[in-house]
Amino acid sequence: MALLQITEPGETSASHGHRLAAGIDLGTTNSLVATVRSGLAETLPDNNDQHILPSIVHYPADGRPVVGTAALDIATQDPLNTIASVKRLMGRGLADVNTTAKQLPYKFTDSDSGMPRICTCNGEVSPVEVSAEILKSLKFRAEEALGGELSGVVITVPAYFDDAQRQATKDAAYLAGLKVLRLLNEPTAAAIAYGLDQGNEGIHVVYDLGGGTFDISILRLSHGVFEVMSTAGDSALGGDDLDRAIATWIMQQADISDDADHKQIRRLLRDARKAKEVLTDSETVMLNIEMNDGGIWQGEFSREQFNDIVDPIIKKTLLPCRRALRDAGISTDEIQDIVMVGGSTRVLRVRELVSEFFKHELMTEIDPDKVVAIGAAVQANILAGNKSDDEMLLLDVIPLSLGIETMGGLTEKIIPRNTTIPAAKAQEFTTHKDGQTAMSVHVVQGERELVSDNRSLAHFELRGIPSMVAGAARIKVTYQVDADGLLEVTAREQTTGVESHVQVKPSYGLSDSEIENMLKDSMEHAKDDVGARSLREQQVDADRLIESVTSALAADGKQLLDEVERDQIDIAISQLRSLRDGDDHRAIKQGISRLDKLTANFAARRMDSSIRKALKGRTLDEISD
Amino acid sequence: MQTDTTQNYFELFGIPVGFEVNADDLRDRYRELQRAMHPDKFASASERERRLSVQLTANINEAFQTLLDPLKRTRYLLELNGVEINTQETTKDTEFLMEQMELRESLEEARHSDDPQAAVMGLMQNVESRLRDMTVKLTALFADINETSLQAAANLYRMMQFIDKLRREAEDLEDELAMAVDD
Numbered sequence: 001m002a003l004l005q006i007t008e009p010g011e012t013s014a015s016h017g018h019r020l021a022a023g024i025d026l027g028t029t030n031s032l033v034a035t036v037r038s039g040l041a042e043t044l045p046d047n048n049d050q051h052i053l054p055s056i057v058h059y060p061a062d063g064r065p066v067v068g069t070a071a072l073d074i075a076t077q078d079p080l081n082t083i084a085s086v087k088r089l090m091g092r093g094l095a096d097v098n099t100t101a102k103q104l105p106y107k108f109t110d111s112d113s114g115m116p117r118i119c120t121c122n123g124e125v126s127p128v129e130v131s132a133e134i135l136k137s138l139k140f141r142a143e144e145a146l147g148g149e150l151s152g153v154v155i156t157v158p159a160y161f162d163d164a165q166r167q168a169t170k171d172a173a174y175l176a177g178l179k180v181l182r183l184l185n186e187p188t189a190a191a192i193a194y195g196l197d198q199g200n201e202g203i204h205v206v207y208d209l210g211g212g213t214f215d216i217s218i219l220r221l222s223h224g225v226f227e228v229m230s231t232a233g234d235s236a237l238g239g240d241d242l243d244r245a246i247a248t249w250i251m252q253q254a255d256i257s258d259d260a261d262h263k264q265i266r267r268l269l270r271d272a273r274k275a276k277e278v279l280t281d282s283e284t285v286m287l288n289i290e291m292n293d294g295g296i297w298q299g300e301f302s303r304e305q306f307n308d309i310v311d312p313i314i315k316k317t318l319l320p321c322r323r324a325l326r327d328a329g330i331s332t333d334e335i336q337d338i339v340m341v342g343g344s345t346r347v348l349r350v351r352e353l354v355s356e357f358f359k360h361e362l363m364t365e366i367d368p369d370k371v372v373a374i375g376a377a378v379q380a381n382i383l384a385g386n387k388s389d390d391e392m393l394l395l396d397v398i399p400l401s402l403g404i405e406t407m408g409g410l411t412e413k414i415i416p417r418n419t420t421i422p423a424a425k426a427q428e429f430t431t432h433k434d435g436q437t438a439m440s441v442h443v444v445q446g447e448r449e450l451v452s453d454n455r456s457l458a459h460f461e462l463r464g465i466p467s468m469v470a471g472a473a474r475i476k477v478t479y480q481v482d483a484d485g486l487l488e489v490t491a492r493e494q495t496t497g498v499e500s501h502v503q504v505k506p507s508y509g510l511s512d513s514e515i516e517n518m519l520k521d522s523m524e525h526a527k528d529d530v531g532a533r534s535l536r537e538q539q540v541d542a543d544r545l546i547e548s549v550t551s552a553l554a555a556d557g558k559q560l561l562d563e564v565e566r567d568q569i570d571i572a573i574s575q576l577r578s579l580r581d582g583d584d585h586r587a588i589k590q591g592i593s594r595l596d597k598l599t600a601n602f603a604a605r606r607m608d609s610s611i612r613k614a615l616k617g618r619t620l621d622e623i624s625d
Numbered sequence: 626m627q628t629d630t631t632q633n634y635f636e637l638f639g640i641p642v643g644f645e646v647n648a649d650d651l652r653d654r655y656r657e658l659q660r661a662m663h664p665d666k667f668a669s670a671s672e673r674e675r676r677l678s679v680q681l682t683a684n685i686n687e688a689f690q691t692l693l694d695p696l697k698r699t700r701y702l703l704e705l706n707g708v709e710i711n712t713q714e715t716t717k718d719t720e721f722l723m724e725q726m727e728l729r730e731s732l733e734e735a736r737h738s739d740d741p742q743a744a745v746m747g748l749m750q751n752v753e754s755r756l757r758d759m760t761v762k763l764t765a766l767f768a769d770i771n772e773t774s775l776q777a778a779a780n781l782y783r784m785m786q787f788i789d790k791l792r793r794e795a796e797d798l799e800d801e802l803a804m805a806v807d808d
Contacts, residue, residue, distance in 0.1 A: 600673055
């Protein structure tokens with residue numbers, strides 16, 4: 001029998017080698033942070049016992065930004081300087097923002113990188129910076145509650161987020177001073193939270209309708225491995241659209257003109273949302289609409305009217321559901337259960353239509369607002385290394401196909417959607433003109449034939465191709481997607497080995513120097529110092545490397561290294577240890593790179609031996625059978 | 626500093642080279658390889674080990690998808706035997722060309738028929754049964770490899786490619802019809 005461990009109340013478990021980790025649900029309307037304490041995943045409240053942090057940031061004329069409920073209270077009075085639903089703007093260009101987010105009241109300007117900036121009375125801010133404020137607030141909350149610095153976080157993103165949106169989220173975390181262990185897809189997080197990892201084998205559907213995004217994911221659990229079979233969705237469809245449709249209806253009924261001012265629109269959206277919530281329990285609701293002339297318009301709003309208004313929006317979610325079933329290659333009768341996630345799944349009509357479509361009962365036990373953060377906390381705890389090796393494993397997919405532009409503005413898919421990640425694929429291309437010495441690579445994401453209908457992720461050039469006749473050069477373009485769903489592209493001319501490589505920085509993303517500058521700005525605010533942060537970062541990296549090499553040596557050092565190699569590594573470790581205690585961040589960086597190079601062969605040998613071990617037990621089993 | 630990627634996909638999974646693959650067995654082996662190598666297992670490892678793990682699992686994923694899918698497996702087996710498939714080149718088999726035309730037409734007719742959903746479903750069943758026939762033939766061809774059997778397998782591959790594409794188009798049409806009914 002295992003002995004129960006008892007810890008002192010309030011004692012941080014950091015002393016037992018437990019790493020502090022948290023899961024963050026960075027939502028369109030609300031955000032949450034959760035952690036695993038004493039084996040239990042729970043969301044963390046603020047000082048007023050509120051678990052939900054409204055994803056709203058207010059920029060006052062002077063002073064620091066205000067985040068959450070306090071900002072929400074100011075929203076109706078000062079809509080232009082109070083940023084809500086910023087998630088809709090992440091990884092988007094100015095042109096997208098002007099079309100998809102035209103209902104937003106903010107003034108936008110363009111920046112050099114193509115990323116839109118929002119004008120506030122405290123200067124221009126990018127969507128990434130606004131998100132970083134929300135993340136900082138959650139980081140502060142978690143570190144207060146846990147009594148120590150977070151070693152890493154898992155941040156959830158809609159499964160249907162593209163590369164640019166994921167990169168923007170990661171940039172925001174970096175600005176907020178958070179180490180991202182993994183970007184996790186929201187439906188997958190929900191599935192984990194439902195304890196579907198507790199041996200509930202079979203096929204599970206997660207229907208996630210949040211404030212601004214819709215995702216559908218189909219997962220298969222078997223033998224402790226959670227495999228995402230397919231995912232589909234719409235990254236610009238959510239509960240906000242229901243509110244807006246209702247607000248439009250009210251405007252028609254109450255004869256409010258289309259060019260109502262921002263304050264009135266905010267009020268209408270608030271009233272629409274309230275009516276939506278009331279209609280979950282009642283058949284009718286009485287609307288009392290404050291008019292600009294100070295009068296009140298009254299009207300009755302029935303559930304039937306409500307259903308007529310929202311049905312077309314909810315039905316928009318059913319086509320992705322069909323597509324996901326199709327891509328997974330399953331029919332509805334193979335489904336074990338359907339998990340409902342996101343505040344908008346509280347709407348009865350959503351539940352009715354979804355249940356009807358899948359011909360299935362729905363699972364709604366866990367608070368749909370908290371379920372994603374809880375799942376993220378469970379995964380963060382595993383990734384931080386607080387759990388044993390036989391834990392469940394998660395295999396996720398990319399939501400949208402990744403391709404390249406070919407002649408005539410057509411898209412050639414290189415990695416198709418719903419491919420399990422990590423993924424890598426290479427394809428060969430050639431030159432189409434005699435003597436062509438450069439080739440431009442245009443990386444796109446999406447399902448359509450024409451490049452112009454898909455999302456442009458990045459452009460880069462391979463130069464220095466030797467002059468040959470058209471069609472003679474062989475250029476191999478490799479796409480590699482990591483476990484966060486982020487893409488890296490390499491182009492290489494095969495005969496000469498000329499190579500060009502990009503970590504895809506989305507067309508509408510922030511450049512590294514922009515991030516550095518933002519960091520500097522925020523440091524100035526915080527009266528912190530950039531040098532101190534660099535030193536701290538290098539020290540953390542050094543500690544991680546020393547720790548991982550030491551444990552690798554303990555496990556495999558004897559078998560896989562000869563004496564000379566072992567001595568060299570030991571020396572490099574002790575050198576790095578002493579550098580780490582100094583204050584020269586550049587020297588630490590060099591020490592890290594030295595140790596890293598020395599252990600390269602060792603790392604490769606360890607990987608090979610793991611692969612062999614993975615299948616070894618099996619072969620023996622079969623022989624004894 | 627590369628790890629061993631010279632192994633072919635069959636060797637990586639420790640199964641015999643051939644067209645016949647036991648999907649359940651393949652899945653089991655896939656899970657075990659992923660359990661050992663997935664980046665989640667290296668979340669706190671060094672940068673280099675994390676990168677290696679990404680490369681290795683990407684290769685494992687690609688190998689798994691290739692071995693699992695009959696179309697990809699056929700092409701891979703042909704390549705292992707030195708037969709490169711040129712995607713531009715189409716079949717010269719006139720009988721099959723006629724068939725292709727007929728199938729294409731039946732897809733178009735389905736759209737305009739009185740009961741389009743039933744017509745598409747019938748077409749899908751037809752397509753599925755053709756694919757099953759082809760896999761039986763391929764199993765035999767790859768069991769006895771020589772120049773003639775490889776040539777025959779390459780021809781079958783091209784037909785399969787067409788049928789597979791047609792199936793996807795039929796599925797899209799089915800989606801389209803279903804959503805039109807819902808509205």
